[in-house]
Amino acid sequence: MSREKKPLDQGERGAAGAASPASLYDTLSAAMVRFQYRPGERLNEGAIARDLGVSRTPVREALSKLVAAGLIDHEPGHGFFRRKLDPKEIFDLYELRQQIEVSAVRLAVHRATPQQLDDVDAILDRSMAAAHEASVEIVVGFDEQFHDAITRLTGNVEMLRSLQLINARIRFVRWIDMRGRRGGTQGEHRAILDAMKARDAARGCDLMEAHVQRRLEQIVEAVREGYASIYMGNVA
Template sequence: MSEGRVEALYAQLKEMAVNFRIRPGERLNEVMLARELNASRTPLREALNRLVAEQLIDFQPGKGFFCRELDARSIYELYEIRAVLEEAAVRFLCERATDADISALFQNEYQDGLLYVGRTIREASAADEAFHLAIARLSGNRELFRQLALINERIRFIRWVDMAAAVTRTKGEHSRIMDAILRRDAQAAVPLMRGHIVKRMDQIVGSVREGYSNIYVAGPEELFERRLLNEESIK
């Protein structure tokens, strides 16, 4: 069995799971998936089991594989963990990162995150996620970075929903966080990061409701591939 083939199937299935192309709670038909992806059952099963380990897909003994649920409590709990990790990340960064690292963060991920106009919701959200992951990487704690990356995959769909209405606010909050980082002011950066994430936690129920609407009614592609024409139109 080719490792490359398993990796390709894993990437395809992960995209389907993250995007909820398979509806929440829906059973995965392995025969149909194998046909759609032109795959045999063994590499398909291996790829699915990897996604179960990452909690992007559920497995029920005797019943099979299911798309994970989209429920407010689970998302809220993931955001709680995210807040703890990102508070630690920005504190460690202020203490450990080199001046060159901080300068690169400002010039690359932070500046790129300011360029929302003309991007799709997915692209704008990817820039937002890249800024946060860069902070985690510069914390110097590899396990913290790995855990945050896994959580990001499980909340990415909700971040897309939130980003559709939060671009202008996100830019302002990132600016204040970046200013604190440039000063290496962990006492300011930590509460700013927490406030940035907690605001999203307060909106999770509404975001989940809107997420379901996009999955079952409009279709997520309609919203997430829309291009941002100007900042004022998306406040």
């Protein structure tokens, strides 16, 4: 590939030694989320295929799916490119995330069973136990798991799918943003869940709105730190 970078993780392989389509997509998705390619960098399909030991056709198919997921861009006649870290785009995604998650709390308060809320409580307990010693990547994984679990309680699969697509596109910024605020995030999660278990939809929605709003107010700084991490080789 152009410029030296950490080799791509080849993921799971089938019996014939070729990466499965799903694992190929996951491998490339992880590379894009981690900004193994710099913002605006052209993606060399041939080099990627050689790294992963596959032909260019499945690579191109996986890259096309990444375009659909919003992680990369395609310019006809020029190829595929890693999307830039655009503060306005990130802000818009966080704003949409806020609307989805507030609505999810409102629906889940009325639809979730006590056992389902207890299951989310168990997720939160595990994340809080690991928060102080786990890597930022693991902490962000727990964070997404909590928010996914709340949205899953709505029973609305399209709402959950939309949230997961948003989270994939903002994951890198969340890594940057999470570095210094693990404890605060866990406390906010606990307060949101307590309100939901009390069936207090208004309080739960207010808490979720404030939880995401604090991130909205820090987007520009998080993007600035993200660029510094990428170009200093200190990617999460």
